[in-house]
Amino acid sequence: MTAHLVVGEVHTGLLMHSSMLPEGAVPGLLDLVPGERVRWAERPMARAVSADLARAVDCPLAVASGPRGRGLGTVLARARLVGGRVIQASVRARLVCNAERRRPWGHYLARLGDVEVLGKADAPALADGFIADADTDADAGLVRVTLDTGAVCESLLMDLQRAPALDHRPTMRTRRTRLRWSARRDPDAPVLSGRFTVVDETLRTLSLHLPADTAFDPADLAALCEDLAHHDWLLTTAGRVAEQACTGAADPTALRRLRPVVDHLLHLWTPGTDVAPALLPAWDALEARPGFSRQWQTTVSRIRAFLALDTT
Amino acid sequence: MTGHDRGLWYSETSAEPRTESVPMSHLSVEVGHLYREDFASGPDVLRRQFRSVAAMLPAAAAVLSPPGRSRISTCFLVDDYFHRFAAPAEVVPLLVGAAAEAGLTIDYLARESACAVADGRPIAGMVAARMVAPPEEGGNGSRPPPQESGWLSNGTRSPSSAATEAMARHAAWTPPREFTARRHSIFTDVELWDDADGERTWSSPFLAAVWQLLRLGLIRDKGAAPLAPRPWDTGTYPQAWDDLPPLVQLNPHAAPFAAYRTFSVLPTTFLPIEHAVRVLLDATAVEPAVLDQLAQHSAAEHISLPREVTARIMYTFLPGLADGGSA
Structure with missing residues (x-):
């Protein structure tokens, strides 16, 4: 059996809380698995990540073309909180092709995060199928029957946002974004390559091709995608607010809209945090084109200039 | 959370994964499991049980542990969870004596309540939280996990x-x-548990599954081993079970309590319980870091260890032994 494909999804949103969640409340919020630790770090910015929750799946897998596949095993879900404000649910699975038969359930729990593919579906068709399957739930009335990483993210985020530790009074109205991603080993890829697509206002997809000698750890790949999703959400959210507020007069309404961005989001820009060195070329490429940090600087300058306009 | 390949490293301890390693024997042998009814039926039953174990032991060791200097520890489980009976001061010397007559040494004595809560740690609750039921066909993640029906x-x-x-x-x-x-x-x-008057009572198969996981060294509480054996040096045993540590080391020279594999000699009446134990263990997601750590340690000793928990467990069921209590 071969495992050259990891797929996943990250949903990112603002924590339903009026201020930065105090450090002491973070482990409680992210304590999803009794007996396991919440891991956290302070520099360059406070962030915490939960232990992994396992969810059992036995369902058809989307394929772009060719033979179908049925996936059997577990996906892993975890939550991440950045700067005490931005909350993420992240789901990942390693698709292991060419499984011969269904095995006793203990086999799958000894390989958490692996989904074994029964049938002849190959990795490229599964990777493309998973990405193409991202927006099918936009079609009203369709019930997804294929692997639904988004639903796992949603239910996890819903549980987190309902936590009693939160006051449920967020300082600004924002929209959740979701990033659906696939990463596969590609013997023909000399360097890390791929495609990041902004599909619509809230959906993004990322297809990564990794050279055969790159370490291929699902948790590392998920960490890269969580970092990208966090920064894409910041860009999307701050950009949207700036677009609405900075176009007219610097009146109290406009300032009221901008204030929370300045107070709560501007300091959360730290690209590459928690990304394994072997995967940093993904960030380098996105910095070159379209230039995430350049756009962020432009947005920040625009907001600051507008606020300065008011005080002079 | 990642550092860099070379040059100056930065790390924060709180961000690093941490899994305590525990000393491992090759084989953990359960020489018996005492319920109130067995105790009431007198020491002959125990003697018979110990003689049977002594006869089985060489064969089990030959099958389950490497040739040469194998590390084998023995353990005995006393029910102080469902029905408390007698006192350690009475029971422990009797057990040790009956085992010695059969040429056996009991290295460790555990209280069954330790499988539920030990030293304040809710061990059974932690294991229950790690259970992942097998999926129904069509389960694609969109349905919430099954309600905690027990x-x-x-x-x-x-x-x-x-x-x-x-x-x-x-x-x-x-x-x-x-x-x-x-x-x-x-x-x-x-059935994993029942709740009555706000109190949860774990079922006998559930505690037996926890017992297997403890013997296999597969449970951690925030990275730390949850149940360390404590020596009992004073020679006399207390009148109350609560005054005895949850896991007592009776033999100071014993091999480690936890082991790569387990072997249990049980009365045939335990067969359905152990079948249930296997269903539960098949649905328990052991922390991957713990499985990985044991895989490394066993490989370093040139021992091949199956990744599936149930493949690490062996039993012998014997008719005519103590009947065992029904929980």
Whole structure:
């Protein structure tokens, strides 16, 4: 059996809380698995990540073309909180092709995060199928029957946002974004390559091709995608607010809209945090084109200039 | 959370994964399991049990531990959870004496309540939180995980008769189905606990599953080993079970309590319980970091260790031993 494909999804949103969640409340919020630790770090910015929750799946897998596949095993879900404000649910699975038969359930729990593919579906068709399957739930009335990483993210985020530790009074109205991603080993890829697509206002997809000698750890790949999703959400959210507020007069309404961005989001820009060195070329490429940090600087300058306009 | 390949490293301890390693024997042998009823039926039953274990032990060691200097530890479980009886001061010397007559040494004595809560750690609750039921066909992550009903099965249940009657008088009965059936099913549905008066009572198969995981060194609490054996040096044993540590080391020269594999000699009446234990262990997601650590340690000793927990467990069922208490 071969495992050259990891797929996943990250949903990112603002924590339903009026201020930065105090450090002491973070482990409680992210304590999803009794007996396991919440891991956290302070520099360059406070962030915490939960232990992994396992969810059992036995369902058809989307394929772009060719033979179908049925996936059997577990996906892993975890939550991440950045700067005490931005909350993420992240789901990942390693698709292991060419499984011969269904095995006793203990086999799958000894390989958490692996989904074994029964049938002849190959990795490229599964990777493309998973990405193409991202927006099918936009079609009203369709019930997804294929692997639904988004639903796992949603239910996890819903549980987190309902936590009693939160006051449920967020300082600004924002929209959740979701990033659906696939990463596969590609013997023909000399360097890390791929495609990041902004599909619509809230959906993004990322297809990564990794050279055969790159370490291929699902948790590392998920960490890269969580970092990208966090920064894409910041860009999307701050950009949207700036677009609405900075176009007219610097009146109290406009300032009221901008204030929370300045107070709560501007300091959360730290690209590459928690990304394994072997995967940093993904960030380098996105910095070159379209230039995430350049756009962020432009947005920040625009907001600051507008606020300065008011005080002079 | 990652550092860099070379040059100056930065790390924060709180961000690093941490898994304490525990000393491991090759084989953990359960020489007996004492319930109130067994104790009441007198020491002859125990003697018979110990003689049987002594006879089986060389064969089990030959099958399950490497040749040469193998590390084998023995353990004994006393029920102080469902029915308390006698006192350690009475029971422990009797056990040790009866074992010695059969040429056995009891290295460790555990209280069954330790499988529920030990030194304030809710061990059974931690294991229950790690259970992942096998998926129904079509489970794609969109349905929330099953409500905590306190039951776990190895297949699809037959629809409840109440619901069927409500739907239609003529609705055909649907049989239950075992997920990995070979044509015909052996469907098992295991009760994990019951709640009464705000208190949870874990079922006997559930605690037996925890007991296997403890013996296999597969449980951690926030990275730390949850149950370290404590020596008992004073020679006299207390009058109350609560005054005895949850896991006592009776033999100062014993090999480590936890082991790569376990072997249990049990009365045949335990067969359904142990089948249930296997269903539960098959649905328990042991922390991958712990499985990885044991895989490394065993490989360093040139021992091949199956990744599946149930493949690390061996039993012998003997008729005519102590009947065992029903929980």
